Amino acid sequence: MKARIVIFPLKGRNWCFSRSINASNSQYSSSSSQIPTTLKELWRKIGPSSSSHKVTESNVEVVVDFVANKMNKAWTGLEKAPAGSFKSKLHGLGVLLLSRVKPSEIFLKSIPKDLSSVDITYPSSLNGRLVRRRLQLIAFRGSVIHQKYFYGAAALVPLTAAFAVLPLPNIPFFWVLFRTYSHWRALKGSEKLYQLVSDHSIQFEEQKTDTESSKESRKADQGHWVLQPSEELKELLQRKDEDDGLSEKTIEDICSRFHLNTSDVLKFKNTM
Template sequence: MQARVVVFPVKGLAWCFALPRASAAAPAADGALPRPTLRDLWRGISSGSRTAPEKAEAVVDFVADKMNRAWVGFGSAPEGSMKSRIHSFGLKLLSRVRPSEVLLKSVTKDVSALEIVHPASINSRLVRRRLRHIAVRGASVHKKFLYGSVCLLPVTSVFMVLPLPNIPFFWVLFRAYSHWRALQGSERLELLVSDCSDKWKVLEEKINSVKDGKPSENARNSPWKLRPSEKLDRFLEGRNLDEGLDCDTILSICQEYDLDKIDVLKYRDLL
């Protein structure tokens, strides 16, 4: 699976790194599948063909699916109900999540190639260096917050005795899952944009196609492709980046590359 990352400056030294919404939503496309049951989970983890990490990932995915379905149910609750209020409060909390975390969570283990679109006026090596910095820093940050969230789970579980929904526990549980996903994405992104060809061997089963018993021409290529775009340059031409891109320009770029405007605005308003 190939993913595309669109990179462009939004304000001063702040850059936006965003995946098109179609690519970001691809991992969630399994929402139409039948709801997994505990019996299905047990069959999956009890089979001897899976390794311990794969079994742990299956359990995490099962819990995440349950949480996602419950969240959707809260969103469809009647206006003014307790579930609706919890959903509104949760949206406010989610709006504070950093956009880099959204990017890293979108880089799943299925991504074996990366197309990086950036303004032609910006040095390609600088673009890849900053993308690699996001991956390295993200791995460090999300590993720390993952451990912190896991440590908080026993503390927040004491609120289970209350007759109200244990919002702190489920929020910490969700954040632990999000940090775990972002950590996995950081490691994957670092692998994709790495300079070391030895690391690419991990991806060779997906990025190399074998025909007639011989590796194809793609076997000698890196998993990342830099695509300088003059169209992006035209969007940025004459704009005052010191004050930040205006909303109309951001909207035009988002429509052209199918980006989430809210995430792009987060990059601009971080400073």
Template structure:
């Protein structure tokens, strides 16, 4: 029953929970046929939506905690209380992770040509400033990938096939089931 409940957790929540507090830079790999501004805008939208949704769910779960604590007087394990406690903590972590991602992706947005910077230019700039923690570049790195273009070109306009998703997951060491579950949830 616990595994069935955990399988209902959205993959976006798992992504946001996995973002550490110490994260200073985000590397974004995308098909080179797409516009980096569009990618950054979509990532900002996902992070903003995640922070709003998970904050609301956190407050909703926290309100339910006192109601489920009533079951503590029963001689049985208080599964509802611990489940709501776990979900509260999970939504809190997801809200903090999405806020961190939103801060990273929206930082330094005043510079008009940020999307033109390449991965190599940013890495050489950060290597020359090894002593300083704050580099002059943005906290994101865009990495256009020709390999992703080749994998995606074989699919139709309706979306990616499961074979293409499997190839992408193998290339980037992703869990195929989580990616398919995320695609199905959209």
């Protein structure tokens, strides 16, 4: 599976990292059809009758996908609730909480576990080597940060579950459960991204002569990522206001051209 990542500066050293959303709707639908929808189906995949009795990462992924599917259906129900109802107010509270999620987390969550290569699109005015290094940095930092927060959120799940005895919706439990899932997905996305964009070709570039083995190694490593400098993106960035960085109109044009989620990109601008 291949994905395109678009990278461009918003203001100064503050950059946007976003995945194009035009390519993989069919791939997501095919993978989502394999997610168990009932506890019985879940047990068939991870229970004693499965090929391995041990708790493997694949089994954890199945459980995470199952929980995420249930949360998405519950969220859709809240979203369709009549205006002014209690469910509608819960949805408004959820939107407020989600607005506080960092854009880098949203980006890392968008990296699927079965990704095999990435096309890195960036303005041609930037150095491609610098772009890839910054992508490596955000992936590495994400793996460290989200691992820490995942364990912290997971530790709070049984504590917040105790609020179920109250005659009210257990909002703390569902929020902590969502944050656990979110950090898990961001952790796995950052690990996969770092694996793809990291290689050992730099040490070969520093040598004056390459051996045949080093050339083959470099070719194999770079098969996971492709740098794609864009003149069009460079021209769009030239509209920026020197004081406030890119305007919202320019960001919308970039998102339309490169098929990015506008609200996610605007989050990068709003967190400056």
